[in-house]
Amino acid sequence: MLAVFLGGPILSSFWGSLTNASLTGPHAANPEFVGLQNYATLFASPDLPNSVLLTFVFVFFSAVVGQNVLGMILALLLRSGGRIVGALVSTIVIGAWVLPEIVAAFTSYAFFSPTGTLNSFLSIFGVKEVAWLYAYPMFCVIMANVWRGTSFSMLVYSAALQEIPPEITEAAEVDGASGFKRYFLVTLPMIRQSVGTNLMLITLQTLSVFTLIFVMTAGGPGTKSMTLPLLAYQQAFQFSQLGYGTAIATILLLIGAVFATFYIRMLKPEVDRS
Template identity: 50%
Template sequence: MKEKNKLFRQIIGLIIIAAWVTPEVVVSFCWVAFLGDNGTLNQLIELFHFKPIAWLFTFPMISVIIANIWRGTAFSMMVFQAALDDIPKEIEEAAIIDGASKWKVITKVTIPMVKGTIATNMMLVTLQTLGVFTLIYTMTGGGPGNATMTLPVLMYKQAFVSYQLGYGTAISLTLLLIGVVASLLYMKTLKMKV
């Protein structure tokens, strides 16, 4: 049983790590091929006699969010796996011997011991998500209309398409400020020392 579990974890780990190490532009084109009008998802839907959907036009933001989550999950999994592996098993075993339920072990032992990792990961994921450009620009270009127009895409279009460098710079500074405020809130919420 343990061998099957180990093999399963290795296979899933490889699939997830592949998402992280693949360049973002390649991931974007893969998702466009998967969600496109003649893409894999629509071909699967047609097998069940459903009408194909223009995913990138009908649900553009949801499509981008799913692609970004798939790409970013690997990093968080590696960070949390390393943090969980660092927790001494003796502490969890001692809590169980003292009569703690599995829920109590998770909430009173495991989570407090990885609190710093949670805060760090939340900050990094927030900052990475705030700065997502290639994925969105390649998949939708900020459209249809302005449906997926995020600050990085707007910044690019203002600075390099409309040649409004001052406006683009102002957007980038706003993005930086949002990242700083979010990081400070995470640290305050989890009572981390700067």
């Protein structure tokens, strides 16, 4: 099943990146094998390093830092809070996650638009209107992705924290360990597997985010928010260079494989890694 539904499309995609397939013209019906020409053109293009950098910035700040850290904070607060407060906060946070991505994208676009909620709120304090999506496109899409995806990390960490025996933390508290020491010396080591799993999942999910950025900025202004998924879409479907766009998608797949390998290595027990 994995070979058919995962291996097959990957091999088909790699083969397509070695051709000059297009959406229009003679190569639409009869693509020709061009070898590594698409990759040579891609690595010579200034668009690739810019998109790779923006993709890493987007993944690091919206997933590794934003969703991961905020999800952990919310899980810790829910653990120490009452049932009513926990249920209310969980409902609000999860509400953003269950929204269809297109709805979340338009909601975020409306929030950051010149006449949107953010500028309306800031105007109360005398702050002038700011074209957020034009002046700070990456900040906007990062914040939107954090808002939408944090609940997944919160749920993962909430489940992990519930598995920690309370007597362990109580023993650390009796020994005089402060809250920070209990977290870093007791809690965090015990949920290390959950942290690694969560990081792997949200990293791979964030690498492939397309709709949110496309609706909010379409990769602009210019190429200031042109991550790899948007660059692949632009080359394949807007410029009709299907083979070239598939080469970009293959690079994105390899980056995802590198991240997955790193996280899987991190998840292995210390004995296996030694």
